[in-house]
Amino acid sequence: MKNFMILIWDVLDGSGVNELLGKIYKGATLRSILNVHHFNKSLRCCKLLYTALSILLIEQFLTTSPLPDQILSVLSAVPNGYDYLKNETKQKWFKDLTNELKKVELSDVFTTWAVGCSQQNITFKFWLFVLQCLFEPLIELNMAIRTSNFSARNGSLSKMAPLFFANNHRNYARLFAQHFFDLRSSSASLLQHLARSFAVNRTQRPFSYIAMDQTIECTINKHGKSHGGISGRFNEQSINNWTNSFAYRAILSTVTNEIAGLETSKNTIDSHIECQPNRVQVDNEDLSTIVSKLNEENLFSFQHQHCRILSSGELIHGDIINNICSSFERGLEALKTYTEQRLVNKSVTLDEPLRAMRRLRIRDNDTYTAGVAAKGRASSKKQNNINQITKTVDEYITRIIILAECRNLDITELFSYEFTDAPLSLCDKDNWNFMNQQTKADALNFLRDKFPTAFSRVCPITFDQCALIVDGGSLLEIRPSSKHSTVYDYAAQLLQNVIIQQFKSFDRIDIVFDSHISKALKAYTQRHGNDNMSNKYDLKKSDLLASKYHEFVHGNRAVLAKCMSECWREPALVQLLPDHKVLVVAGPSEEAIILKKDVAPGIIEELECNHIEADTRMLLHAQVIQSTYVFKKVIIQATDTDVILLCIANAKIIGLEALVVKSLNTTTKVHTYINSIYIAQEIIDKWHFDPSVLLTLHALSGCDTTSFIRNITKTNF
Incomplete structure (x- = not known):
């Protein structure tokens, strides 16, 4: 049982069960449970999880498949009050219930339903496997030992053996196969002897058998040991005397205890700790905790x-999951093969090493990539070779072009046989999977040189009749604030510490997030394409945020934004908003939600938008804010150069008195206010072209979705 519990905790490592049990046990106690150094507590946790999963599974079954009337009538007649204290009454009622269950063949119906559901839903499939293939054999073995049922004991072991093979526990895999082979070849008399002696009952109480090795530990080994055992101060003769008298001292100690009545109600073997009232109460409380936590996960509800x-x-x-x-x-197939080859046919020697089976672990989920598990280094080396070849080819083509200019060669004919996924002139020199990019901040430096008075560390406008639009990604x-914050806690933190503080200056704040496909759209740029966060999330409000927060948020920004938006709609958080203030949350979906204190959340139809990027969507918010005629000025808080260029290009179109971009330098942590209307007017008056031309130049010189053409940079056109 101990080794099977080790196997169970190993399979479930990384599944979140550790954190679940952390609600009951802490620190060293929890570690001793998971490595099964504390056998009884580890077994207790298995029982609690088995019971909790069974409750949730049966509840889901009853929800989808109502019970027959015969069973309902028996359940309605459950003994209560004084009758429930009578053992005969309880046993009769339970026997009637089991008889009705057999009549309607409910077990077959339940099995068919469970198999069908596991084929439809992978979550149902996994946790049904955990319940039926991990915890159930352990509980069955424990019950078989307690009742001294040899057949049930063999049945539970037959369910355990394949898992030892599949999880590469080679020693126990060999022992199981040999044990089953010996049982099949044993005589009837030997099997009868084993059936009577594999467990021992030291009392007359039912369901109190214990295994033979455990019996030896709690009798001879317990009573035969002297105080301190054998220490280094014993000489050889003393050690021999101690060893030879071990059995006699054990018997003498046992007889003395029985004669003198040294055992009390607390240490006697008749006192079953699991049946004590305080233990039952603790078990019920812990079970309720686990059931409530698992119920939030909807393990069996599709x-x-x-x-x-x-x-x-x-x-x-x-x-x-499938593995x-x-x-x-x-594992069952491996068990059959082992038995046939090594024990029956003996075509393979017993000493021949067992080959490890391919095994995927949940704890490796962060680093696992389909199809790359066994060839990761080779693929990486191949990718580096391709990148080096691409760089070499690019340099070679450059030399050819120079030679063609000198020798009047036909470039079109020369490159007519180029076979590449994309033109090399549009690819990054170091990685052909990325687009050719420039530093977007160069455009900002160019504008700063041309329009220095438009850049200031002090806001150039007052905050009266002014609204704030915030890029949700930067938020x-x-x-x-805490390593153990849930999504709801984090949403409350941002609302109280950041958003509500901004309401001291603004009457309206709009928070805009990117859509779900924004990350995929920008995957061909080096800044976003190098994100190695392969694991994805499906968050709910009570989920804990990942410990590596920045890696998590860069790979799952839209998922977190969606859950944050749902949290902010909660009445408890809406009530935290100041009076007469408006909070608008848009993205990652197409809808925009308006939140006010003492008012139910609503949808602003004018702000429903299918834009992928928050950059352009923020301009829509600025336009809608202007159309209300309540706010004449808008500040957009964002760090992306794209937002600054968009504001300059559309500053004169929106019709606001002031449109200022509040940009944060992530290196110096200094805010810069950029007066986009001033820059747009200067371009018209001094340079005599439409500011929207900046967007075309920005696209040609490379942005998040386009490569730049060689020799066309952010500063030289």
């Missing part, structure tokens, strides 16, 4: 299309 890590929201790769759920079948860069 609400999640992907399997999630408990209390995290991180999605577990489907390959890992774990198929481990029993693969999410603020770290959570």
Whole structure:
């Protein structure tokens, strides 16, 4: 049982079960449970999880498949009050219930339903496997030992053995195969002897058998040891005397205890700790805690299309789930092969090493990539070679062009046989998977040189009749205040510490997030394409944020933004807003939500938008704010150069008195206010062209979705 519990905790490592048990046990106690140094507490946790999962599974079954009337009538007749204290009454009622269950064949109906559901939903499939293939054999073995049921004991072991093969526990895999082979070849008399002696009952109380090795530990080994055992001060003769008298001292100690009545109600073997009232109360409280936490995860309710890590929201790769759920079948096949080759046919010697089976672990979910697990280094080396070749080819083509100019060669004919996924002139020199990019900040430096008076560290406008538009992406860069913050806690933190503080200066604040496909759209740029965060999340309000927060938010910004928006709509957080202030949250979906204190959240139809980037969507918000005629000035808080250029290009079109961009230098942590209307007017008056031309130049010189053409930079056109 101990080694199977080690296997269970190893399989579930990284699934969130550790954090779940952390609600009950802490620190060193929890570690001793997970490595099974504390056997009883580890077994207790298995029982609690088995019971909790069974409750949730049965509840879901009853929700979708109502019970027959015969069973309902028996359940309605459950003994209560004084009758429930009578053992005979309880046993009769339970026997009637089991008889009705057999009549309607409810077990077959339940099995068919569970198998069908596991084929439809991967979350259901995984947790059904955990319940039936991990915890259930352990509970069955414990019950078989307690009742001294040899057949049930063998049945539970037959369910455990394949998992030892599949999880590469080679020693126990060999022992299981040999044990089953010996049982099949044993005589009837030997099997009868084993059936009577594999467990021992030291009392007359039912369900109190214990295993033979445990019996030896709590009798001979317990009573035979002297105070301190054998210490280094014993000489050889003393050690021999201690060893030879061990059994006699154990018997003498046992007889003395029985004669003198040294055992009390607390230390007697008749006192079953699990049946004590205080223990039952603690068990019920801990079970309620686990059930309530698991109930939030909707493990058997088909609400999640992907399997999630408990209390995290991180999605577990489907390959890992399928590998774990198929481990029993693969282990069973390995058990059959081992028995046939090494024990029956003996075509392979017993000493021949067992080959490790392919095993995927949940704890490796962050680093797992489909199809790259075994060839990661080779793929990386190949990619580096391709990048080097691309760089060499680019230099070679440059030399050819120079020679062509000198020798009057036909360039069109010369390059008519170029076969590449994309023109090399538009690819990054170091990585052909990325677009050729420039530093966008060069455009900002260019504007600063041409219009120095438009850049200031002090806001050039007053805040009366002024609204604030915030880039939600920059807002999410603020770290959570606690390592154990949930999404709801983080939403409350940003609302209280950042947003509400801004309401001291502004009557309206709009927060705009990128859409879900924004990251995929910018995957071909070096800044976004180098994001190695492969694992995805499906968050809910009670999920804990990842410990590596910045890596998490860069890979799952839209998912977090969606959940944050849902949290801000909660009545408790809406009530935190100051009186007569307006908070608008837009993205990552197309709708925009307006929040006011003492008012139900509503949708602003004018702000419904299918823009992918928050950059352009913020300009829509500025236009709608202007159309209300309540606000004449808008400040846009963003750090992206694209936003600054968009504001300059559209400053004269929107019709505001002032449109200022508040930009943060992430290196110096200094805010700069950029007067976009002033720059636009200067371009018209001094340079005599439409400011919207800046967007065309920005696209040709490279932005998040386009490559720049060689020799066309942010400063030289």
